[in-house]
Amino acid sequence: MLSDDWHLTEDVDEFLAHAGEFLRSRPGLHTTPLSVTEKIRVMGPTAAYGADVAHFGRLERAGEVLATYYRFRGLNVTSLTPEQAESLAAHLAALGQSIPYVTADQDTATAFAEAWQRHTGATSTVRVRLRLLRLGTLIPPEPFPAGQGRLVGEQEHEHLMQWCREFAADVGEDVTIDADSWPGTRFAEKHYTYWETPDGTPVSMAGVNQIVGGQARVDPVYTPAHLRGRGYAAAVMVEVSRAALAAGAQEVVLYTNAANPTSNALYERLGYVPFSSFAVHDFSYA
Incomplete structure (x- = not known):
């Protein structure tokens, strides 16, 4: 998996045109990126979250979106394999970005934190562990x-x-x-x-x-x-x-x-x- 497989944009409409179907394919699991990108789409990053700019990324190979992330404060990323987490860390490190925190499913967060340390020397501390529940x-x-x-x-x-x-x-x-x-x-x-x-x-x-x-x-x-x-x-x-x-x-x-x-x-x-x-x-x- 190459870091070049990650595609970055500051245009939320462009991001959703490519990655919207992927996010909607598992709406419960992708609840946060769906809600956040919709708020930014409607209001813009400054009005929505006080951010000058928001970055959106998608992992795409052979026309298929495999994962996404967004970043305007910390980093929020959908589920990744360890190999994908390594490629994302390489992608973001090459951009020279300093990330204060990452939010993801537990395995992805751990894999990315380990990869980020290898690429940047940053050490990580678990702030909180969460459970995502769905109504039956x-x-x-x-x-x-x-x-x-x-x-x-x-x-x-x-x-x-x-x-x-x-x-x-x-x-x-x-x-x-x-x-x-x-x-x-x-x-x-x-x-x-x-x-x-x-x-x-x-x-x-x-x-x-x-x-x-x-x-x-x-x-x-x-x-x-x-x-x-x-x-x-x-x-x-x-x-x-x-x-x-x-x-x-x-x-x-x-x-x-x-x-x-x-x-x-x-x-x-x-x-x-x-x-x-x-x-x-x-x-x-x-």
């Missing part, structure tokens, strides 16, 4: 908490941002979330639902990405700490899962932290089934 048969909880789900209104945007700030702090994300920065955060391109008690008080929320390529991704799911353990997260998850299916999603997926047994157990009880493991490797350079 939705199983509502018993008992179901009193209340109802409803879409978050525009007049509640400040409250929504506050809950997103609290969620980001809970999961260790270093991100600024306010009215000015909101469009460039990963929280902005979603539809949000509150679960509210019978008196109309919001007690939990869930966001869902736009349906792209037949897949919808649930993210984030948040309940304030003092309201947890009452079934509210399960209720809002059922609400948004049903809504995504009704809107035409063929696959509904979500990422969970592999180190959080509570959330993993909850989602599996609701019918979400693990089908891939991911990892984020941070790189440090001498």
Whole structure:
């Protein structure tokens, strides 16, 4: 596998013209590149993510796309064999790029980190391990908490941002979330639902990405700490899962932290089934 088999562009439309069919062939597994490229296609990299430019690459041989990547902060890459990971590392090293981190399925992330070290001397540290779950048969909880789900209104945007700030702090994300920065955060391109008690008080929320390529991704799911353990997260998850299916999603997926047994157990009880493991490797350079 030659590094010359990788084709680089800054034009998202050109990238999708070549690689869109490949990404849509496994929509659940490719949920992140599908969502990210769609947001950049609609908004541009600066408005979408605060990036001056985004790079998109595809591995193509004999007219067949075998893998893709995108990069505007760190590197996000689809599944690679060790040989393909080696060729990608050679490709990016030849471009003189400095990569702060890589996100990929667990085997690919490990293979790329090892190849990147060989080509650049960078050492890697695993920041987080994730599980990708896909909805099978939705199983509502018993008992179901009193209340109802409803879409978050525009007049509640400040409250929504506050809950997103609290969620980001809970999961260790270093991100600024306010009215000015909101469009460039990963929280902005979603539809949000509150679960509210019978008196109309919001007690939990869930966001869902736009349906792209037949897949919808649930993210984030948040309940304030003092309201947890009452079934509210399960209720809002059922609400948004049903809504995504009704809107035409063929696959509904979500990422969970592999180190959080509570959330993993909850989602599996609701019918979400693990089908891939991911990892984020941070790189440090001498």
